[in-house]
Amino acid sequence: MKSKAQHEMMGFALIIIMVAIIGVVFLSMSKPDKENNQPSPLAENFLESVLHHTTNCSKYSSGPPYLQIKDLSKICAQEGFCNSPVTACESLNHILDDILNNSFKAGVEFPLKAYQFLILSEGEAIINKSIGNKTSNSMGSSEKLANDLDFYLTLYY
Amino acid sequence: MVKAQMKIQQTAFMLIALTIFFALVGMFALKMKMSNLQETAENLKELETQILLGKISNSPEFNCGESFGDQMTNCIDFDKAMVLKSKASNYSSFWGIENIEIIRLNSSLTEICTPQTYPNCRNLRILSDEITGNFISTFITLCRRDSFNGNPYNQCEIAKLLINSE
Numbered sequence: 663m664k665s666k667a668q669h670e671m672m673g674f675a676l677i678i679i680m681v682a683i684i685g686v687v688f689l690s691m692s693k694p695d696k697e698n699n700q701p702s703p704l705a706e707n708f709l710e711s712v713l714h715h716t717t718n719c720s721k722y723s724s725g726p727p728y729l730q731i732k733d734l735s736k737i738c739a740q741e742g743f744c745n746s747p748v749t750a751c752e753s754l755n756h757i758l759d760d761i762l763n764n765s766f767k768a769g770v771e772f773p774l775k776a777y778q779f780l781i782l783s784e785g786e787a788i789i790n791k792s793i794g795n796k797t798s799n800s801m802g803s804s805e806k807l808a809n810d811l812d813f814y815l816t817l818y819y
Numbered sequence: 820m821v822k823a824q825m826k827i828q829q830t831a832f833m834l835i836a837l838t839i840f841f842a843l844v845g846m847f848a849l850k851m852k853m854s855n856l857q858e859t860a861e862n863l864k865e866l867e868t869q870i871l872l873g874k875i876s877n878s879p880e881f882n883c884g885e886s887f888g889d890q891m892t893n894c895i896d897f898d899k900a901m902v903l904k905s906k907a908s909n910y911s912s913f914w915g916i917e918n919i920e921i922i923r924l925n926s927s928l929t930e931i932c933t934p935q936t937y938p939n940c941r942n943l944r945i946l947s948d949e950i951t952g953n954f955i956s957t958f959i960t961l962c963r964r965d966s967f968n969g970n971p972y973n974q975c976e977i978a979k980l981l982i983n984s985e
Contacts, residue, residue: 667825667826667828667829670829671829671832674832674833674836675832675836678836678837678839678840681840682840682843685843685844685847686843686847703865703869703957704957704958707893707957707958707959708958708977710891710892710893710958710960711893711958711959711960711977711978712977714891714894714960714962714975715960715975715976715977716973716974716975716976725967725968725970726965726966726967726970726971726972727972727973728972728974730975760924760926761924761977763926764924764925764926765924765958765977765979
């Protein structure tokens with residue numbers, strides 16, 4: 663009789679444990695993971711401002727008007743020049759390095775662990791700048807220009 | 820007697836197990852709700868920050884309007900901001916903030932903006948010369964009219980807008 667009751671209790675405890683485990687698994691699965699690459703207003707404002715940044719590349723041979731980054735990117739995609747013999751892509755690289763270094767501090771000791779800045783022309787990367795070690799927690803933004811030029815900034819926290 | 824005792828013990832164990840189980844479920848539910856609340860609070864704070872920054876950068880006192888070609892969002896007219904600095908006393912309680920600072924990201928510039936150093940300066944502090952306490956920031960487009968050999972042109976650059984909220 664005692665043994666039967668013990669078996670009953672064991673069975674009951676087993677059921678409780680199983681239901682608890684199933685419950686925990688279900689709850690952890692039903693909680694949505696933080697979505698990767700959520701929209702970031704900071705990245706959006708950065709891209710918006712970068713596009714309008716005036717470079718020192720002249721629209722003509724020299725002097726004003728000067729090209730904005732969105733125009734220089736277009737010329738870079740066409741393998742054109744900034745102020746000959748400096749190519750548009752070399753100049754764009756240099757300007758973006760300066761802007762990104764002064765805008766973001768990324769690394770293990772900072773809240774921002776890494777970032778990636780990309781300019782794609784017809785799906786092909788003409789500029790790809792990546793700093794730090796990427797994590798799974800990312801936020802970003804993109805700007806698509808009419809002439810198949812896409813700007814992306816992803817921030818990894 | 821033994822059988823009755825066993826039955827009571829069995830019921831007691833069952834009640835304890837059920838209580839523990841529901842307590843666990845309750846704790847998980849509470850934790851989930853709390854984490855959602857925290858996330859909602861963070862999102863609201865971020866939204867509030869962006870609204871405040873947007874309100875400042877898009878206010879007529881700062882905004883570029885169509886002076887530099889197309890209408891741009893978060894575009895600040897550097898000349899307007901510089902003029903506003905000289906009238907800071909009129910705006911000390913207008914936005915309900917302590918200070919507004921514009922930082923140019925050009926590493927070759929170091930000076931604080933004054934009528935003497937403008938436009939070759941880095942930091943423009945508008946409402947006061949002090950920046951203390953908490954601040955929030957975003958990127959903006961900072962534009963002004965410049966000239967080269969007498970030819971005027973638009974000079975826009977990326978900059979940071981800082982708002983001192985304390």
